[in-house]
Amino acid sequence: MTPKRLIKISKYLSKHLRHQPERIGLTLESGGWVEVNQLLKACQNNQFPVSFLELEEVVKTNDKKRFSFNETQTKIRANQGHSYPIDLQLEPIEPPDILYHGTYQKAIRSILKQGLLKQSRHHVHLSSEIATAIQVGQRRGKPIVLEIAAQTLHDQGYCFYQSENGVWLVDSVPPEYLKII
Numbered sequence: 001m002t003p004k005r006l007i008k009i010s011k012y013l014s015k016h017l018r019h020q021p022e023r024i025g026l027t028l029e030s031g032g033w034v035e036v037n038q039l040l041k042a043c044q045n046n047q048f049p050v051s052f053l054e055l056e057e058v059v060k061t062n063d064k065k066r067f068s069f070n071e072t073q074t075k076i077r078a079n080q081g082h083s084y085p086i087d088l089q090l091e092p093i094e095p096p097d098i099l100y101h102g103t104y105q106k107a108i109r110s111i112l113k114q115g116l117l118k119q120s121r122h123h124v125h126l127s128s129e130i131a132t133a134i135q136v137g138q139r140r141g142k143p144i145v146l147e148i149a150a151q152t153l154h155d156q157g158y159c160f161y162q163s164e165n166g167v168w169l170v171d172s173v174p175p176e177y178l179k180i181i
């Protein structure tokens, strides 16, 4: 498959497995899962035919491991990034001392005042690598990396989760637990 086709399918899946499943007649099960057969049928019915082999290649090779199959490859879900209200059934885990968030120049004033808010997604997204945070921030403008006192926040009772593709998730980060680096 060409890189262009891979990206096109990945974007189509992100849209419908994270945000608007109803747009192509899908309902997400608890955990965000959908039957692979139903997904392929829905794609077909919506003038976006995808084969199982293509789906498998996208799951395997996606640069950010955005999607997972269940063990029997009969169900698929997006690993994180949803705005659609589903419970990903992630277990709270202890974070490392420090995590990072990538943002951009225009948001920084508001972030320093209000802290990090989850906006339209289910969580604020954090990473353990500065390089990842730079990439995330770059999507929107001049990147700014924030260092988050994750362990201290955890000690204050904040729950941290990690999605299957390694993204750290938290409900919010008050301003006193972050600093620009």
Ligand code: HQG
Residues within 6 Å of the ligand: 064, 066, 081, 102, 103, 104, 107, 108, 110, 111, 114, 115, 116, 117, 118, 119, 120, 121, 124, 125, 135, 136, 137, 140, 167
């Ligand atoms: C900002 C992509 C003003 C926040 C990426 C971010 C990531 C505030 C934006 C994943 C704010 C939300 C998530 C406040 C937060 N005032 N702005 N108080 N609090 N913000 O897209 O972290 O390709 O929902 O800094 O690579 O940018 O989709 O979150 O700029 O992993 O798989 O509000 O999405 O992955 O934007 O990105 P987003 P994000 P995928």
